Amino acid sequence: MRTSLIIPTRNASSHLDRLLPALRMQTLQPDEMLVVDSASSDDTVARFREFGARVEVIDAKDFNHGGTRRWASEQVGGEALIVMTQDAIPANAQTFANLITELQLDPLNGVAYGRQLPHPGAGVLGAQSRHFNYPAQSRSKSLADAPELGIKTCFSSDSFSVYRRSALEAVGGFPADVIGSEDAYVAARMLLDGYTVRYAATAEVYHSHDYGLMDEFHRYFDIGVFYGREPWIRQAFGDAGGEGKRYVLAELQALREAGALHRTPEVMVRSAFKLLGYRLGHLERYLPKSLKQRLGMFSTYWT
Structure with a gap:
């Protein structure tokens, strides 16, 4: 399965000392890597280009959580589209491979999202948020789970996920204009169209926030x-x-x-x-x- 990696960035330099080595060590290397940068003022663009990524720079005011990912998905050719954020750090060398493996467990899996672990040094509440939303056991979710899970049925996360292109296109792609939660939007569309959403607990990244x-x-x-x-x-x-x-x-x-x-x-x-x-x-x-x-x-x- 041809795989493309998409990362939106803005002033990502503080994360790159961890992110770039973690990307380099992956046993499954994407066939192409597209970074869409929102006019960073640091060395983000230069470092990703040196790393070998294709980098496209847009004006910061043109960034949209759905629209930018929609545009990016149209610029790459993979059958599987790995989407992640600049502060999601693969936890081990098998992270990408495990994510793709879990997506491929069922042809109805339209999207698989990985397990998010708290960053080293995360505060107790920031860490608890990861533990609560990302348990140790993988699970597939379908529309039939709505009576049990409610709106959590369409919970997904573009901090680290992979989309089956055919399923993404079948539901109209990423929304062109949303303030956020484009991941929940696409997952909901997929579930209503008969696809399943896979929570891939074996595909781990470090990603957490200590919000005030x-x-x-x-x-x-x-x-x-x-x-x-x-x-x-x-x-x-x-x-x-x-x-x-x-x-x-x-x-x-x-x-x-x-x-x-x-x-x-x-x-x-x-x-x-x-x-x-x-x-x-x-x-x-x-x-x-x-x-x-x-x-x-x-x-x-x-x-």
Whole structure:
């Protein structure tokens, strides 16, 4: 299966000392590598070109989570499209090979997304987020799982995933214009079209964030905007059910195990900020553009 690797970048230099050696050590080397760089001001472009990648530079204002990946997918010829972010670091030499193997387990697998481990030195809450969303056991998800999983059925992550080109094209490709969550959009389209989504726990990358309170607010504002503009996803799969409660309980357990229960109020405030951001995102059509630019994480989307 011919494989193409796509990485959107912007000022990625701080990650490249880990990322480039991890890419070089992969036992499965992509047939081509396309980096789409949003006008970096550091040495990102030069280092990727020296590494051997094809690098296309776009204006930062032209970047779109869906549209840029859509364009990139049209510039490469692979039957399997590995999509990852600049801060996702393959954890071992078999990461790419295992991702492709899990995609190929079933011809109905339209996309497979890998397991994300916390970066070394990640904070307790940042690490818990990875453990909660990316367990040790692989799983395939179909539309039949919606009564059990709700909207988590179409959970996927373009921080590290691989798309079967034929399935991606069958559902219309990446959306041309979304504020984010293009991975959930495509996964939902695939599930409704009869494909399955594979969680590939054997394909591991290091990828985590230690978000502050306002980071969480901005991120969930963007998520709220996305789901507010794509109501068909909730109509097809339902909502998150008790996922929020389970997540908070898992955070509290992680604090307990780390001897940090004094941070319990932080968890509660963090959850409130997420909910507030999400609700405001749903109401974004009533907000002026100038305010939305300040509320969201992807501020350039509104320009």
